[in-house]
Amino acid sequence: MTAMGFIPPAMPDRAKRVFIRTYGCQMNVYDSERMTDLLAPLGFLPSEAPDDADLVILNTCHIREKAAEKVFSELGKIARLKRKKARRGGHMMIAVAGCVAQAEGEEIMRRAPCVDLVFGPQSYHRLPELIARARRSGGSGILDTSFPAEAKFDYLPQSEAAPGVTAFLTVQEGCDKFCSFCVVPYTRGAEYSRPVGQILAEARRLVGFGVREVTLLGQNVNAYHGAGPGGEEHGLGSLLRRLAELPGLARIRYTTSHPCDVDDELVEAHRSVPQLMPYLHLPVQSGSDRVLAAMNRRYTAADYRRIVERLRSARPDLALSSDFIVGFPGESDQDFQGTLDLVGEIGFAQAFSFKYSARPGTPAASAAGQVPEPVKSERLAALQQLLERQQRAFNEACLGRVLPVLFEKSGRHAGQLVGRSPYLQSVHAVADPCRIGEILPVIITRASSNSLAGSLTEEAAA
Numbered sequence: 299m300t301a302m303g304f305i306p307p308a309m310p311d312r313a314k315r316v317f318i319r320t321y322g323c324q325m326n327v328y329d330s331e332r333m334t335d336l337l338a339p340l341g342f343l344p345s346e347a348p349d350d351a352d353l354v355i356l357n358t359c360h361i362r363e364k365a366a367e368k369v370f371s372e373l374g375k376i377a378r379l380k381r382k383k384a385r386r387g388g389h390m391m392i393a394v395a396g397c398v399a400q401a402e403g404e405e406i407m408r409r410a411p412c413v414d415l416v417f418g419p420q421s422y423h424r425l426p427e428l429i430a431r432a433r434r435s436g437g438s439g440i441l442d443t444s445f446p447a448e449a450k451f452d453y454l455p456q457s458e459a460a461p462g463v464t465a466f467l468t469v470q471e472g473c474d475k476f477c478s479f480c481v482v483p484y485t486r487g488a489e490y491s492r493p494v495g496q497i498l499a500e501a502r503r504l505v506g507f508g509v510r511e512v513t514l515l516g517q518n519v520n521a522y523h524g525a526g527p528g529g530e531e532h533g534l535g536s537l538l539r540r541l542a543e544l545p546g547l548a549r550i551r552y553t554t555s556h557p558c559d560v561d562d563e564l565v566e567a568h569r570s571v572p573q574l575m576p577y578l579h580l581p582v583q584s585g586s587d588r589v590l591a592a593m594n595r596r597y598t599a600a601d602y603r604r605i606v607e608r609l610r611s612a613r614p615d616l617a618l619s620s621d622f623i624v625g626f627p628g629e630s631d632q633d634f635q636g637t638l639d640l641v642g643e644i645g646f647a648q649a650f651s652f653k654y655s656a657r658p659g660t661p662a663a664s665a666a667g668q669v670p671e672p673v674k675s676e677r678l679a680a681l682q683q684l685l686e687r688q689q690r691a692f693n694e695a696c697l698g699r700v701l702p703v704l705f706e707k708s709g710r711h712a713g714q715l716v717g718r719s720p721y722l723q724s725v726h727a728v729a730d731p732c733r734i735g736e737i738l739p740v741i742i743t744r745a746s747s748n749s750l751a752g753s754l755t756e757e758a759a760a
């Protein structure tokens with residue numbers, strides 16, 4: 299008996315540890331955080347390294363080249379740690395989650411006997427049950443890559459952990475577009491939008507934890523069409539308006555968008571919702587109509603130009619970011635020139651560009667006219683040079699301006715904080731750490747391709 303007459307429950311000698319390695323997009327980051335929430339009631343604490351973990355989860359991404367091979371190579375290393383732990387009398391459970399798990403689940407079970415559990419992005423809300431089944435299976439492994447009928451989000455626990463100044467919030471998942479190069483419709487399934495009320499409740503809770511900026515996530519986020527309280531359908535523009543009404547939520551962003559789903563309501567939100575930041579990631583992929591048609595993107599280069607025009611007339615300072623694929627099957631020099639022309643005309647503040655690489659099972663993987671590697675490399679270098687110049691020019695145009703910066707964390711240099719401008723640029727400035735979470739005016743004095751630096755205005759520093 300303690301002095302208070304209370305006998306504490308027996309504690310395990312050592313808390314269980316889970317190590318989650320996250321690959322790929324922000325949605326995987328969000329999913330990994332939800333897995334951590336699901337595992338907390340089972341006594342799992344997050345671990346910084348896999349070495350001594352009781353559970354290792356690889357939350358995989360299928361977008362990059364040779365994604366599956368990279369997972370198998372990582373599994374080889376984790377298997378060695380598992381054997382080492384077993385020699386010391388311990389046990390490590392290995393799970394593979396995410397899009398590679400969804401696409402290659404059976405192959406993983408076959409080639410990597412060290413794996414106890416494989417589950418896809420639509421099954422992770424069942425993680426506690428899957429772990430229990432894997433334990434009972436006696437090492438034969440559990441595979442769950444179904445698309446369950448129940449809405450995953452209804453089964454996720456509320457996070458108890460304080461996420462910081464900014465947070466991701468998944469509002470939409472899956473995709474019905476079937477671009478000919480992309481695996482997402484096969485790995486994440488059909489489009490699903492969370493109900494408005496559920497999103498508002500999660501955003502309210504995040505703000506309660508001190509979050510000032512929320513980034514809404516979806517594979518095709520502007521295809522959002524969630525149900526409102528009366529069952530009525532809301533598009534992304536309407537959802538943004540409702541989120542903007544939450545006191546304390548200072549900034550909202552969303553990603554990733556499809557140009558065809560930019561509707562009038564969304565354009566209007568860019569005009570009239572001040573919390574919606576003037577930065578938009580709007581992938582175009584190519585500037586050639588022939589290539590866009592082969593990609594099944596459902597718009598032409600002229601359509602994309604028109605959409606950008608509408609957005610910019612609603613929000614003249616809108617900074618654009620985009621994705622580009624060079625060397626798509628059948629892409630000629632002339633097609634590629636179309637991409638350079640479009641980039642030159644539109645002007646991007648940031649961009650992500652890649653050489654086309656085949657994703658097994660997608661229509662483009664077996665298309666005729668695969669472009670030789672050296673040609674792809676040459677085109678990529680030319681495109682990146684242009685995009686780099688634009689990004690630098692965009693950042694240099696900020697010199698001398700005062701930008702409102704949301705400070706998120708301490709920088710690498712003593713006394714320095716790092717935050718984000720409305721245009722998503724990293725901004726460094728000297729400020730007291732107690733200012734983290736505040737939006738402060740910063741005079742920009744230095745600019746490089748990747749970041750800005752400056753100092754707080756006199757009033758802000760006082």
Ligand code: SF4
Nearest residue numbers: 473475476477480482
């Ligand atoms: S819209 Fe995006 S997620 Fe959907 S198929 Fe195309 S590239 Fe993939």
